[in-house]
Amino acid sequence: MELTAAGRPAFSNKTVQNSVQDLYGIEGDLEPLPAEWDQNFKLNGGDAGTFVVKIANRGCSKEVLEFQNSAMNRLSERWKSGKSPRVVTSLSGNSISTITNSAGVIFNIRVLTYLPGQPLAGVQTLCEQTQYRLGYSLGELDQHLFDFQHPAMNRDLPWDLRQADWITSHTRRIADVRRRGIVERIILQHRARVVTMLPKLSMSVIHNDANDENLLLKADPEGGWNVAGLLDFGDMLRTNTVNELAIACAYAIFRVENPLGVIARIAKGYHHARPLTESEIQVLFPLICMRLCVSVTNSAIAAKDDPDNEHRQISDQPAWEMLEHLESVDWRDAENHILAVCGLDPRPEANFGNRQWTYDELLDERRRRIGPSLSLSYKTPLQIVRGQGQFLFEPNERAYLDCVNNICHVGHSHPKVVAVMSKQAATLNTNTRYLHPYRIEYAERLTATFPEELNVCYFVNSGSEANELAVRLARAHTGRYDVIVLEGAYHGNTQTLVDLSPYKCEGPGGRGLPGWAHKVVKPDTYRGPYRGLGKDVGWAYAEHVGEVCERLVTEKRPPALFLCEPILGCGGQTVLPKGYLQKAFNYVRSIGGLCIVDEVQVGMGRVGSHMWAFETQGVIPDIVTLGKPLGNGYPLGA
Ligand SMILES: Cc1ncc(COP(=O)(O)O)c(C=O)c1O
Structure with a gap:
């Protein structure tokens, strides 16, 4: 099943109000809430409390809703600070009920408790402590869900960063050629640095959408902000655990001046609640960039296919601003900065004997010692220090797709080739x-x-x-x-x-x-x-x-x-x-x-x-x- 604009529910407030009263015995006013594919309302139930009424898109199976409910139930038990909504059961004891529209089409409806708080998107500046707390809360969340399993947890979603490569065939939808170039360069870096690392990354069920609208904050007495909760479990799935952090960082850096500092503090908080592995830190920055690319590509698609859905454009401008800003960040510096704040050693520099070579020394000495007639490729010759699969890497880990070095038929450093060669050499x-x-x-x-x-x-x-x-x-x-x-x-x-x-x-x-x-x-x-x-x-x-x-x-x-x-x-x-x-x-x-x-x-x-x-x-x-x-x-x- 697929979420579609056609499957989006469009009930009147009155119909929903009546249904909720019949099904849940809750009376109150309804206020529409923004949603990409579903129809959501805030229900002010007076003494009964405040709730969220969620009517699911026709493309979302009941099994997936059960998956979300079951994860929220686990979190209400374990995440003691009440940071996730609770599932409210109907008068007949069901956590999922149905509501039928005038054409006889049946939709699934749920009621959750309403989490009060200020969305991150509405908070001007986050102090360093709040950034840390944000990461810490997400680390806690992932820790609580780490061994959580459900039959519906394996899903194909465009928002799954593990499957983000789908955007490759849609970049042409980005009309601005310069911007398209940014996305294409990031896709290449993502393939080289993340896709090759996938087998080393742990997997678990994650929330998968800790964006600036879903993360709620509440003011603390000292003038900072605490994390109040996390909304919208609609994109939950089993994927690489570190994607949770990457997604949250991608949105938390919107409109900030020092994105690397913010990322590092969120990562540090996360690391203290759920320790990150070195491999997870290595992929974090490329994943953040890739998430921004998924966001802008999705907006470019939606602008044409679903123009009335404002929700699908909501991150477009800040995401582009950040992608343009991040172009100048050295990915290796980013990785080392995150490693350092997490108390881990930076990745060692490529070491070639006793001497540290500068780029200019390499160029001059090569001309002198090897002879100027041995040609070098490109006006600014590349210094390549390692190869993996179809990619070559500079010392700063910038990856290049190897299309011209016409010899590595089964890729660079193929583990089988390396193993047999080492064995034979020995x-x-x-x-x-x-x-x-x-x-x-x-x-x-x-x-x-x-x-x-x-x-x-x-x-x-x-x-x-x-x-x-x-x-x-x-x-x-x-x-x-x-x-x-x-x-x-x-x-x-x-x-x-x-x-x-x-x-x-x-x-x-x-x-x-x-x-x-x-x-x-x-x-x-x-x-x-x-x-x-x-x-x-x-x-x-x-x-x-x-x-x-x-x-x-x-x-x-x-x-x-x-x-x-x-x-x-x-x-x-x-x-x-x-x-x-x-x-x-x-x-x-x-x-x-x-x-x-x-x-x-x-x-x-x-x-x-x-x-x-x-x-x-x-x-x-x-x-x-x-x-x-x-x-x-x-x-x-x-
Ligand atoms: C068609 C063809 N034959 C022969 C050679 C020479 O091979 P090698 O460089 O391994 O001596 C080349 C090298 O590019 C070639 O392209």
Whole structure:
């Protein structure tokens, strides 16, 4: 069931008043209260007390209402200071009753005790002690609910921070591009820092909506504020416990000047009532930012889909203001600040030997010691100190999605890779001139992924070595020297490969192709000379291979080999047109040359549909070369 605008009840005061009198025996005036999906009233019952009448959205199941009631009952027993509403039973002893509208539609209705107090949203400034108390109360709440279970506690709710990634597909609803960028950057940081930590975070039932409207305060005699209570258990669910704190912080920092100070004091209070783990503190700041993103994304959606629901826009402006403000906060400083106020040690700086390097020292010394011609990526080069999964991290823990470091096929620091590598490093490391089952078993497993004809492996240390060896094998086998390559191709960094790679030898500082290397036009269906030729385009480009073969035979220097990638990597990520390799291979083989396919960059399943990209062309090469992802970035080629 889903909460919808259509399922929202719309009873008149009079109808509700009569029903409450019949069902609960309580008489009194009703005042409507704001609600996102339900219909709520304050009931002034005179001597009987003050109550809240809650008529639930049709999309909310009775089981979920029972879940909320049962949690409130537990809290009334354990949270002695009476900070949560109590469930009132009807004259017939039910905690959930029904009310029917004029169209005969039945809604669930409940009556709860009314908690007096001033919503946090209406309090101008919170003193430090109040911030601490707020956190402490939430810690108590979560402690009381920690072992609470109910059949309806596992819910799919857009407000569950554990499932917050749903906003990714809705960011386009945020019209302001700059603001959308803020949200997208936070989503990335959230994925990198929180999603990867989820298995380490404890889970329990939480209130899940300690926002500035739901948190009530009462003035204390010393001029500060005490926490009076917490309203609205409608979003309760089982999730990561720390989300409770993150949500409360996200709202408590609205319009404050020093959000980090406020967060730290709330966290400290929480920590004293329910100790936070280091992992929970590590994710707290990213979770707060993510909650603000969920809020603004939800407002952007509601602005279009549910424009009359003011409640869904209520946090939009302060949430944006805070997101813009938090852009300048260093996430690692935030984490260390919270760790410090909780009495925990800051996360140690990445340590590289005895010396602390500044960014400028790194840059200068690299140029001096490693040589300026070893290029660095980006105008302002990144200092990356760790990788996890698909993310790379700077020293301040800012995460980057790794789309260009094309080697970590199963992600950075994959625990299985780390475990087997550590085990092997502690066992044996030799050259290849000894017998060992692993090498043979690996060759067996690798060749099993190829067509039957490709059944022998030579293992080397890089893609360049693999191509170098393939060229040598082909030359030795044919007794010839010349090679045919594609325009724009790159095959490696040895002298032979630089010479035969147009990407290198025709690039800056290159000397052009030597006499033994022959280039054919790149089969680019998008830009090349035969674009728009439809299904025959592959055949048309392959004709160039045929022409070169013919010329080389005439010149009495037939080629030893034709070397190409099945999708050009450095050559512009160019996908070969259908039939290209088939026809090119036919020409080369018809004059006794070998066909070598370089899968260093595009192999190992990267094309999605096949394990090896040459399979998309329906050919079987004579030699295939592998590298980079084969060892997940560690030196291994074949
Ligand atoms: C297609 C292709 N072949 C070969 C190589 C060389 O591999 P390595 O850098 O491992 O020597 C590369 C490197 O980028 C490549 O992209």
